[in-house]
Amino acid sequence: MVAYNFQPEFAGPIEAGLKRSTIRPNGKRRHARAGEELQLYTGLRTRSSRLLLRVPCExxxxxxxxxxxxxxDGVFKTNPAYYTTLAQIEGFANFGNLQAWFDRRYGLPVCDMTQIVWDPAQALSGPETADPGAS
Incomplete structure (x- = not known):
């Protein structure tokens, strides 16, 4: 199991199944690999911590x-459809917005990162799999 924390602005898109990927810097800990369980949170390590989704890493x-x-993955992407899809699964309206967010957060170029992708349809738990009778 690998846990990832998200800013509140991304909680809704994750729960709605719109954000299906996260791009994170490489560092001391390794990132999830295909098949490993992801636990996606907002407010992790706070009183307002909330599990958004449990899902396998694709x-x-x-x-x-x-x-x-x-x-x-070692290839410079030239297909405009790739940029559109990347922005959408990262929770942005377009690629320019994605670039601007990463530029503000890290400064471009953003290197030594890993993109972790999941399929919300494979959710192990989360809003779409919750028991409506549970409180």
């Missing part, structure tokens, strides 16, 4: 975000 790939594009 895949994780190295990724870099540059002013002129994206390197993912």
């Amino acid at each position: 895949r994780s790939v190295p990724i870099e975000i540059h002013a002129k594009g994206v390197w993912a």
